Amino acid sequence: xxxxxxxxxxxxxxxxxxxxxxxxxxxxxxxxxxxxxxxxxxxxxxxxxxxxxxxxxxxxxxxxxxxxxxxxxxxxxxxxxxxxxxxxxxxxxxxxxxxxxxxxxxxxxxxxxxxxxxxxxxxxxxxxxxxxxxxxxxxxxxxxxxxxxxxxxxxxxxxxxxxxxxxxxxxxxxxxxxxxxxxxxxxxxxxxxxxxxxxxxxxxxxxxxxxxxxxxxxxxxxxxxxxxxxxxxxxxxxxxxxxxxxxxxxxxxxxxxxxxxxxxxxxxxxxxxxxxxxxxxxxxxxxxxxxxxxxxxxxxxxxxxxxxxxxxxxxxxxxxxxxxxxxxxxxxxxxxxxxxxxxxxxxxxxxxxxxxxxxxxxxxxxxxxxxxxxxxxxxxxxxxxxxxxxxxxxxxxxxxxxxxxxxxxxxxxxxxxxxxxxxxxxxxxxxxxxxxxxxxxxxxxxxxxxxxxxxxxxxxxxxxxxxxxxxxxxxxxxxxxxxxxxxxxxxxxxxxxxxxxxxxxxxxxxxxxxxxxxxxxxxxxxxxxxxxxxxxxxxxxxxxxxxxxxxxxxxxxxxxxxx
Amino acid sequence: xxxxxxxxxxxxxxxxxxxxxxxxxxxxxxxxxxxxxxxxxxxxxxxxxxxxxxxxxxxxxxxxxxxxxxxxxxxxxxxxxxxxxxxxxxxxxxxxxxxxxxxxxxxxxxxxxxxxxxxxxxxxxxxxxxxxxxxxxxxxxxxxxxxxxxxxxxxxxxxxxxxxxxxxxxxxxxxxxxxxxxxxxxxxxxxxxxxxx
Numbered sequence: 001x002x003x004x005x006x007x008x009x010x011x012x013x014x015x016x017x018x019x020x021x022x023x024x025x026x027x028x029x030x031x032x033x034x035x036x037x038x039x040x041x042x043x044x045x046x047x048x049x050x051x052x053x054x055x056x057x058x059x060x061x062x063x064x065x066x067x068x069x070x071x072x073x074x075x076x077x078x079x080x081x082x083x084x085x086x087x088x089x090x091x092x093x094x095x096x097x098x099x100x101x102x103x104x105x106x107x108x109x110x111x112x113x114x115x116x117x118x119x120x121x122x123x124x125x126x127x128x129x130x131x132x133x134x135x136x137x138x139x140x141x142x143x144x145x146x147x148x149x150x151x152x153x154x155x156x157x158x159x160x161x162x163x164x165x166x167x168x169x170x171x172x173x174x175x176x177x178x179x180x181x182x183x184x185x186x187x188x189x190x191x192x193x194x195x196x197x198x199x200x201x202x203x204x205x206x207x208x209x210x211x212x213x214x215x216x217x218x219x220x221x222x223x224x225x226x227x228x229x230x231x232x233x234x235x236x237x238x239x240x241x242x243x244x245x246x247x248x249x250x251x252x253x254x255x256x257x258x259x260x261x262x263x264x265x266x267x268x269x270x271x272x273x274x275x276x277x278x279x280x281x282x283x284x285x286x287x288x289x290x291x292x293x294x295x296x297x298x299x300x301x302x303x304x305x306x307x308x309x310x311x312x313x314x315x316x317x318x319x320x321x322x323x324x325x326x327x328x329x330x331x332x333x334x335x336x337x338x339x340x341x342x343x344x345x346x347x348x349x350x351x352x353x354x355x356x357x358x359x360x361x362x363x364x365x366x367x368x369x370x371x372x373x374x375x376x377x378x379x380x381x382x383x384x385x386x387x388x389x390x391x392x393x394x395x396x397x398x399x400x401x402x403x404x405x406x407x408x409x410x411x412x413x414x415x416x417x418x419x420x421x422x423x424x425x426x427x428x429x430x431x432x433x434x435x436x437x438x439x440x441x442x443x444x445x446x447x448x449x450x451x452x453x454x455x456x457x458x459x460x461x462x463x464x465x466x467x468x469x470x471x472x473x474x475x476x477x478x479x480x481x482x483x484x485x486x487x488x489x490x491x492x493x494x495x496x497x498x499x500x501x502x503x504x505x506x507x508x509x510x511x512x513x514x515x516x517x518x519x520x521x522x523x524x525x526x527x528x529x530x531x532x533x534x535x536x537x538x539x540x541x542x543x544x545x546x547x548x549x550x551x552x553x554x555x556x557x558x559x560x561x562x563x
Numbered sequence: 564x565x566x567x568x569x570x571x572x573x574x575x576x577x578x579x580x581x582x583x584x585x586x587x588x589x590x591x592x593x594x595x596x597x598x599x600x601x602x603x604x605x606x607x608x609x610x611x612x613x614x615x616x617x618x619x620x621x622x623x624x625x626x627x628x629x630x631x632x633x634x635x636x637x638x639x640x641x642x643x644x645x646x647x648x649x650x651x652x653x654x655x656x657x658x659x660x661x662x663x664x665x666x667x668x669x670x671x672x673x674x675x676x677x678x679x680x681x682x683x684x685x686x687x688x689x690x691x692x693x694x695x696x697x698x699x700x701x702x703x704x705x706x707x708x709x710x711x712x713x714x715x716x717x718x719x720x721x722x723x724x725x726x727x728x729x730x731x732x733x734x735x736x737x738x739x740x741x742x743x744x745x746x747x748x749x750x751x752x753x754x755x756x757x758x759x760x
Binding site: 152156161162163164165166167168169176177178179186 | 641644645648654655656657658659660663664
């Protein structure tokens, strides 16, 4: 076992990839802005600089641990330089902290406070630049960029998109798309991972809270909410509740309190998705055409296919996403004057996702030429609305969703984690209802947070090959292999964000490894405590097919085309 | 795209603080469009294909390809950068990042005569800036406008031409002109104008 001395204490290490990890393991939270374990090491911010016993200073993120190293993390020189770095970053930074969307979650703000930067001696000489408001999902404010490069690397390395890059150099360096184009004209799929990794407010969610407040204040409007599965496991820890535990009941109560007339569960329409997608899958297997079937519930992935893998557009499932299905069904329900009671219905969808904002305004997802989902807000915006209203969230009693669309099976709930859609499809396909059969599906290889999972299952004597991937860089690998004929699958499930919607671009940021696994666990626990596991056994689903949906399945639940 | 923007506008009708801010900035600056948006002749792409073939379709070929394109056209047309990036499998933003990192690459078409006025230490102390200013004044150029409208002259500064003993110097398409003065510079311009007529 190798060891090093950190601040006078002996610390053992094994295969840590850099000195920084060893220091953090030793219990010292050394500040960083550009270091993320999931991204490549960049060494841009220099905040993790430490000093060795010979007085040599180096960035600990870029140094391999060596046996016998002696490291000082807080020597006088280090403290002085670290503070100066933050002061210089602040000098070239828009410092409107009080009105910044990122306030309170901003890493730069936190570090300035933590390191005691109380005065900035230098003037900001950077030219004020225009905000990029071209995207329905994200806002880019170059004046708040500190050039850490996290967004550039997240977009390139995790998502394989590369819509952002550095341009120019030295004091003129900036992060921008090629030719300083608007982000909406690039290959950007609106996944929002850049925003997740941005330590400041340089990339933020395009918020729509004002529109929701406006609708809530209008007495002639019926405001209906739908809450996606992944939202319920990412809200609690903001209010000091158990990390990753589903707080759906409290969310429903909070929404009712804010004035939402009806609150529904998107896991219900996830069940509809499973019904439709399973039927579509079996049909394609039978006919042997348009295989592999590509899932279509993730809008960032759908845009990725329609932009970059045009040959595979016919393979995309024609099913709308759960958001699209539920909004279409609810809007149809209130088209009946008996249900509408003279009120206009505004559909608000609460999602872990920034790309859903773009999906809602995608004309090919409309019904009868009308936009089904009126407003999409993300989990982060929901938290801000709850705070804005002044609700003491942790004290709320849980409430149940409204009827008739307020219940989802366990299969619908696990949509929010990578592999969930596939698992729900497999549950639908099996005739066996026993606990053992459910367990067998869970153990088939569909669960776990690897980027690419391959496995096969038996369906009535036929081997069905399945691939489940998350993160678009992984999706690209899978699609290229399929394109080259190296791999053959019947079903490919892709979630654009690593680990699925629980780590979506609209979720509260700064989630560490523990949060990531607890959110997944939270959804599986919610599934465990649901009596009905299979989508087809959801009595509300059966009722809907027999009633409102009769003869309208295609119109309300499928996309006409992806062109 | 237009449809999408229109729908977005409808959805985001609330004028948030951010929107107000951008409108203010727009009013101050006017709307400037960057990057090449001219239509290029097919021959440009054919030539680029030849250059790409010569260096191979790999990421490492990016810089030599850009250099050859610039040598061919005296500038690097933006569309060709986009085209090259796609052909050799580099993300466009990455290619743009490389092209803007090096001072030598230019997205602006350059004049027939590219005049580089040296502003290295030796030339600077021997008053190279008055030479440059005289040239710019004569040609009606500014710090933002480097090329004359008739596409005859481009005036740039460089940090050192390595001819410090001849300071202040300038080059016209790589031909060195030593010991310049503002008067000599104007004379030189007139000579070049005569040459091109």
